[in-house]
Amino acid sequence: MLRRRDLPSDAAGIGRMMGRRCSDRPTSNRRSAVDGLPQFCIVHFAVSPAPLPTRPPAHPLSHRHSTRFLGLCFSPRLFMDDTNALIEQRRSKLASLQSKGIDPFKNKFKTDIGCGEAREKFEKGEFAEGHAVAIAGRISSHRDMGKSQFLDLKDVSGRIQIYAQKQTLGDEGFEIFKHLDLADFIGVKGTLFKTRAGEISVKVESFTILAKALRPPPAKWEGLADTEIRYRQRYLDLIANDDVKNVFLKRSAIVHEIRSFFHGRGYVEVETPAMQPIPGGAAAAPFKTFHNALGCEFYLRIALELYHKRLLVGGINKLFEIGKNFRNEGLSRRHNPEFTMLEAYEAFGDYETMMETVQSLICGIAQKVMGTLVIETKNAEGIVTKTIDLTPNWRRAKYKDLVRSVAGQDWFDVSSEERRRRATEDLKLGGDIAAAYTDFEVTGAVFEKLIEPTLINPTFVTHLPKELVPLAKISADDPTTVEVFECCINGQEISPGYTEQNDPIAQRQALEHQAGGEQQKLDEDFLVALEHGMPPAGGIGIGIDRLCMMLLGQESIRDVILFPQMRPK
RNA sequence: GGGGCGGUAGCUCAAUGGUAGAGCAGUAGCCUUUUAAGCUAUUGGUUCCGGGUUCGAGUCCCGGCCACCCCA
The missing domain is CATH 2.40.50.140 (Nucleic acid-binding proteins)
Incomplete structure (x- = not known):
């Protein structure tokens, strides 16, 4: 869903993450091959808590095996010298058990009920x-x-x-x-x-x-409050805070409902490349990586869209994917560098089709997972501070009408200079409007700052200016706008949807215009695909993290992502 | 990038510039239906890091690191 407003707003984080290679990523949690029980690294040393070598010995196995071995056994934090009396006491209990011939780290235990x-x-x-x-x-x-x-x-x-x-x-x-x-x-x-x-x-x-736990857990009664520990060591958060655990159990239920919704409507679930030679489908700063064997650079995807349209060309009429996107931009309460996106496309449908889809999907999830269409956010005292009513049918409003309602009925009739003056002076958006902003970006700022935050109950904002969305088709009733909606709930954009552009020539022109000749290469392969013929189609994207924030009443994206991005310590 | 707030025991938090404390957890006891069990005793600190001011710094000043919030 390529839009101007997706341009990076903060260059601070760029660079910091650039050049990180896949191989730098930490080894993921492993599971026992024997019985599927989680098995902690500590197991392997528990039996003999002898002094460790400071460096792992050379391992004769293959690369893959040695990596696994390192990941399991030589985690740098293992047996760090951060011991204290509590840890010493637990170790001595472990030794005492072992002296009695008991191994307190078992492979399996057969339960018959939770x-x-x-x-x-x-x-x-x-x-x-x-x-x-x-x-x-x-x-x-x-x-x-x-x-x-x-x-x-x-x-x-x-x-x-x-x-x-x-x-x-x-x-x-x-x-x-x-x-x-x-x-x-x-x-x-x-x-x-x-x-x-x-x-x-x-x-x-x-x-x-x-x-046996060799480290003490967070306090049972107070829970764990330190945000840094909660995010860096989420397992402690999950142990200590039941409400946090419930958020993530519900998130799983939400994703499950999304899948069954689309499967129920005959959609095909697809998986498309996360490593792309040209990152397309949005205007956002990508992460770059390097493939050794191919000897070339790849980018982590910033959107799923262009590959999904290739599949429409290929005859997969209804498809969806739930996957990670990566954007090399700033972090905030609403932005994580990697986030989960749902995209879905339906051939022979249009943006109207997709509005119905979004509404049915989200209402179905709310009903099944939350048990209600009225989402209430409560504060610590249990007082309802915010209510979101998802009851259909959702409000529809044209972009320009909403802008006129806050910026004046003649907003689109005055000169662009006058619009800029009104936005900065009358509407007090001076700090939000850069000198380099084009005319439609000035209007975009009015929408984003003064309208979007007020859209708590679901609203489909339609008929966006065509300059904002190069991948959509022109509206029949207003050629300055496109057949697009932005579904706003909870004061933020949850889901954009389009009647997708299937004219390869118009598409090329729009992309060239959008690209501005600088940061984006044209994905020629995508344009060739369109030239083979793409059926008319409606498409949507839904930010799963933001959807979860809305449904689960969480104010920060970090509270719906298990391991939010943190600066390494 | 700018501003704000913060970092003290395993956890949650106190501490006018003057001996770093409490509750929980832990440890040692007592107690065979408790439940935030109780009672008695008790251990535990590089106050994020590095400088500075001062007779004396958790506290004041400067720099850095990390996190959160607001803004860009």
């Missing part, structure tokens, strides 16, 4: 008192009563209390049980019951230590 599920089923009467369960989870709190102990066990399904008694576990078993710390993973076999206080619990008959 912690929260077991609790729920007992509550609903589906499980009777005494029902046997095998559960596993992380210890989230601990109440020591001497010869009996209460612990809370948590997994993704929720929490359940477990109750361990000395007489059940025996002297030896109980002694080992007392080696447990907050944050350890254990597996438990036992029976469901309700305590005197009415708490649904599992009476422990046997237990297995599955993973």
Whole structure:
């Protein structure tokens, strides 16, 4: 969705990230090949906490294997000298367990139900008192009563209390049980019951230590507040803050609904290149990388669009893709350098078709994931601070009418100099309007600063000036505008949609005009594809991160992205 | 890029320029249905880093790093 306003607004971040090579990326989290359980690097040294070599030894295996080995075992943070008394104590408990012949890092534990599920089923009467369960989870709190102990066990399904008694576990078993710390993973076999206080619990008959935590977790009650730790070590955030975990579980549900929506309408899900020789489909600064074997540069994609249109040419009539885009621009509450974009195209449709699609999609998600079409944001006191009503049909407004409503009915009749004067002086947008702005960019600033932030309930803004959108078709009823909508919700643009340009000659002219002869190379291969004939089509893009912000009431994009971009420490 | 706010124990936070504290967590005890369990005792600090002012700096000044917010 190529638009003028996508031009970089901040050159600060450019350069910093340039030249980073793929191979610099950290090794991703690995999973055990044996049973699919997450396996932490710490495992490999737990058995022998001997002094480590300062550098990894040369490894005789292939490149791939040695990389994997390094990623698993020689993470530079592993056994850093940031130990403190708490870590020392946990290590000595580990050593004590090992001296008893216990390996507190297991490969597998077979559960038959989740912690929260077991609790729920007992509550609903589906499980009777005494029902046997095998559960596993992380210890989230601990109440020591001497010869009996209460612990809370948590997994993704929720929490359940477990109750361990000395007489059940025996002297030896109980002694080992007392080696447990907050944050350890254990597996438990036992029976469901309700305590005197009415708490649904599992009476422990046997237990297995599955993973000993060698570092203390964040406080159980206060949670984790330090934003830097929350983002850099998101796993701690997820452990400590249930509401954060729920945001990401809901995000998964939202993406799941998007997929089923499009599959249900007969769309084909596609995957197109993230590494592109010419980054097109938007006007944004790209990241550059280098392919060694091919000996040439590639750019990380800034949009999906041009490859999707190639697929329309190829006869895939209805298609969608959910994927990462990368823009080498500033970071903010609403911008992350990599972000997730949905694009969808439907041959023989137009922007009207796609307005219906966007509305149905978002309403369907809201209904299924949030259970409502009225999204309320509450503050810390629980008072509703913002309400977004998604009930169809959504408002439609022409771009020029909206501008006239705030900038004067004669806005488009006066001279461009007068428009610039009014914007800077009367509308007090002086700081927002650069001297280099063209006339339509001045109007664009009026829209962006004074109108878009007010569009809380969904509004399709239509009939945008043709200069803003070079990839769309001219409106039949107003040739100065294009058949385009911008769907604004929550004061920000959530989804643009077009009647896509399928005239290869008009497309070339528009791109040449847009490119301005400087920063963008023309994607000739794309233009050749159009010359082979692209069916008329409607297309949309939806920023998934911003959609999640809106639906989940999050004010910062960093709170809907698991690992937001941070400057390396 | 500019402005603002901040960085203190594992976590959440205090501390007029004058001995760095609390709660939770931890440790050692007591307690076999507790639940932010309780009771007793107790450990724990390169106050982000580097300079400076001062008899004395967590605090004031300068520089840097990191993060968040606002603006561009």
